Amino acid sequence: MPAAVAAPAPGDANVVEDLFGFLRVLSDGSIIRSPDDPEFSPTTFPSDHPSVQWRDAVYDKANNLRVRMYKPSAGAEPVGRKLPVLVHFHGGGFCLGSCTWGNVHSFCLRLATEADAVVLSAGYRLAPEHRLPAAFDDAEGFLKWLSDQSVNAAASDGWLTEAADFGRVFVTGDSAGGTMAHHLAVRAGSATPKRGEGEGEDVDPITIKAYVLLMPFFGGVDRSKSEAVEFPLEELPFVNLALLDQFWRLSLPVGASRDHPIANPFGPDSPGLGSVEFPPVLVVSGGTDILRDRNVDYAERLAALGKPVKVIEFGGQPHGFYTLDPWSETTGELIRLIAQFIVDSCVFEPRTT
Template sequence: MSSSAAYEVDECRGVLRVFSDGSIVRSPNPSFPVPVQDDGSVDWKDAQFDAAHDLQLRLYKPRYRLPSDGPKFPVFYYFHGGGFCIGSRTWPNCQNYCLRLAAELRAVVVAPDYRLAPEHRLPAAIDDGAASVEWLHRQAVSPDPDPWLAEAADIGRVFISGDSAGGNIAHHLAVRFGSATGRAKLEPVRIRGFVHLMPFFGGTRRTKSEAECPKDAFLNLELNDRYWRLSLPRGATADHPLVNPFGPESPNLEPVEFEPMLVVVGERDLLRDRAAEYAKRLKEWGKPVELAEFQGQQHGFFTIDPWSEPANELMRVIKRFVNEKRNGSN
């Protein structure tokens, strides 16, 4: 079929268009055109963490030290959302969130990009997430590390977080680096906890929150299914182990050693039931998991309105979790 006869078969939030001939068009503009609210209290810069795929991450650190900060800041990773298909560390909604995290957590924030589908289907994004953590390890053992990390980052107090698809990445990193072997590979980097923000899990059987999700929701069922259709390995179903932690072919999570984990859900989020079930099962197996549910909130409420009171409360919950776990206590 000639390109002139090609027609659009999939579209994601106005920034990704997939055509019938397999061609893909990505807009350079973000789907969240909000102003960046930078008050100058946080410095930021970009660094490359994967030369082979030309992947960048954005580093943030508080500009000023407070008496309560201690000698160095903890490190807090943030993987953006977007159904594995859209999103970037450069988007203003991501920038605003990371500026808040760095300022309010008093942390060095690491916001990596990862390869996006459908050009790069799963597990590319998860492998890239692991590569960004391994970059921190390389910096930690390098004779010439990034000066920001050398001066400001306590690599013995690292937290991994992710929003939606980023929450899925954070889960897989928790599994990958949870074993004694995984932890040893990162020494002297030490992960102290994980924060899963409305993690993007799926399955072939509909949950109640999926079946009852309104069509006008920020993440509705049609868009949810579209993201999986574009990001899954070809021929895979939504029960693939990368999608469904408890699918028929998924590895048993009961023997996995998990660091402390905070799972955040919204009462009106399509993904609510899967994330709540994830936290419930892990807790029943004795894992150090805490569930925080935000009443009346839908998917991405802190991205849609980052200065709302629920978004402020989420920041307080994350700050409390980090402060409790930063020294390794459960």
């Protein structure tokens, strides 16, 4: 980690990158993060819900990475009822965000109760201190931790395992978290299946049924139509092209362009996805999101490859509307669609050739 230095004054010539004053990069390479939550992460949303229990745990001690775990209260339901597991990765352009931020926490509270699922909101290392693919490696490490929870009774968290159905795991992600979900799907779908001693015996203790990409953060050197939209200065949206470019500058490997395979899954140097085994994929886009066209193009390209993908667009909605207002009627509609996608994916049978 970079050494701590005195915070520069606003407008200091030594600041070469500034994200809302919350994250600053100095000309000597030093990085300064504010210890406080930024103003755009509201703390006015409910921090508890009468139908949801939650607690924190550390899943990676070496990097001090935490997961915030949620499960619906039993209520009148039978004791020992097992629920699907939603692994969730927050957004923030790979540079910002936390599973503890108020809006992320509130969204996961609602997701747990209305989707009737165990929700695991996992943190990961952020750029530019840890450039990509560090976040992807952390996400893969979290799935390994989850697998260990299901098989190692001595080390597992009973609070989690008493409610989690490890045979029904879903990976969800918001914005940058959606990009992480894509790369996890590609890594899993490209890997040689693990086998036990018995012929054909799969020893992976968790089963990922599907992926949900909420307005995934993809990029490219060539601008999409929605990226090329010019807004009057006074109407410039919070998530704009300058911000997206800054996120990529700070998070991609040094010297990489936005066509790097991390950013552009269909770029000139990106590996083909035709041979990748994808379970069902749900892509959610927003009608007024600058990333709208990239999201739709991603889903259409996967569909053209014969992958089981579905895209849903929320017309008139901006990027990340579900974390901007986790308790809105539109967010409730999104969660209902996710809940139905969970049900449908559990009966999905892949095509055989």
